[in-house]
Amino acid sequence: MVRKVGIAGVGHTKFGRSEVPLVDMLALAALEALDDAGIRTGKGHGVDQVFVASMGAGLLNRQSSVASALVDTLNLQPAMAETVENGPASGASAVKLGYMAIASGMCDVALVVGGELMRVVTGWEATDFVATMLHPDAEYAYGLTLPAFAGMFTRLYMDKYGVTEKDLAMVAVKNHEHAMHNPVAHIQLVPSFHAIIEDEDAPVINPYVAEPLRVYDVCPVSDGAAAVVLCAMDLADRFPKKPVRIAGIGQATDTHVVAEREVPTDLLAVRLAAQRAYAMAGLKPEDIDVAELHDAFTILEIAISEEAGLFPRGKGHLAVRRGETRVGGRIPINTSGGLKAKGHPLGATGVSQIVELVRQLRGEAGGRQVEGARHGLAVNFGGFGNNVVATILSKEE
């Protein structure tokens, strides 16, 4: 019989620029999560398994076997430990593996930590590093990058569905406003909609990065770590706070080469991953109260919101215009500030999304709290949509 799995503790470093090395940064998030779950490290800690999500430890920081290093740093021996790499979806993949470890009965408690130290290189080098997940011969060799794909995708989306640059700027402003209520967000600044899109200085103040995407349509390069403590729900009484249940997880893949997709504006892996998560949770899109969607580029928040069934296809931007996706709206999206304003340390992002949903479902989200939230959806997007993990959390009554 599959055991139910919940989240008993969460931790999160301030995203931005880390003053400490990678493993220390991971440890800071982990210690906060362990503390939140009432777990003390050292003898008798009770953590059976540690998963660490990182995409760039080897390439950017020249460090491998990070999970083993973290276990030692935290004095969590003899816990089992693995490092998980699945591009920008590494975080959600690690949570999924933690879920499987407990659901299978192999573990009772698992610590999942995601983190990335990216600001050790220039923005250009970071962009190149992220592009290593593209097809080496068909894409990377031609200089394609993720912003380039996002720019082309946005142009197609605009042509097909009438999305405008102003819609994208609305997403950016909304997420920056949400981030102002999130003390761990990288960017604590609300851009003026007029200044970044309408003012005559806008082309210089908010220049194109990959036309039609501008600076304020693109997430920053961030360091940071996030952590969750997963537990078997049958052991919920051991923990000081009632665990938030992982109700559903879905994952799907798509073609590695984006040009091979039948409809280039479709994000099939998002659709399938979300459908699988809904089916597992026994929920429908209309049951979702709050969502963290992978807005590495503002267009992705709109497109993912449609593929995840929160809005009809081609109508996501209209919901943004109506204010439905802001806190206080019908279905608040990226209450944490999203990747856009909270930041996007690749391996941390999927875990960070889960941390935000846990805080929302516990009622601990402060000024960005979605009142009465019971079910939350996270979509963590790997590659240019070729490996996507959707996770649904539910508040246990």
Next chain:
Amino acid sequence: MIVDKLEQSLRPPETNMPPYPPKYITLASGEKMVVHQASREDVPRLLEAVRPLVTVEKDFYDIVAARLYAELLAYQRYRVKDEYVLVGTIDGVIVGIVNGRMVDDKVGMSYHTVAIKRGLRIGAQLFAAKMEYHMDYLGQQEVLIVAESPIGYRRWMIEYELESRPSTWHELGGVPTHVLTKALWEKHKPMKCTGRRPVPPEMLEVAKKLILPSEYPQIPGFKR
């Protein structure tokens, strides 16, 4: 009298430089930054604004601020030939300072760029204003530039595609010199330099108050 004569002999000859016409820029926050030329009488205020940064190691603020501090003094006391200082203000509060000097009628020399308020590309805009002064108002053909921080290197050397000319000595020292040529300026100006003129008189009046910043993002908990 002897002191006056000595002082005179210590001062470099001055070239009549056309002034930098003030402008204002709408930043991403919606705030208006006024960029105007500072006078020698303004230097004491600017020194006060720069002084707290002299001990901030992060992002090389210490070396940049310390050198700017000395250059401001040199400007105030007539110890550098044809130096100028531009200052950026928001609602009269000093948010950034840039300086440089005219080497001759064809060549300019960029000194330093300090952004006190961060996250709004203030440093980038002030640097662009400085290049605008050299190229469009002093009518120079090229500007010699060095960088002391990785941020500066990315913003100037890489983004403006500056020409590397290590054989040309820069007054700031051993860092290899890069050059903004007239052609590079014309290429990058449309995407790097913005702003409106004239500045409304009341806005300029406020800008000239040169109010000291009450907080420095580089110095958590700073109290003046």
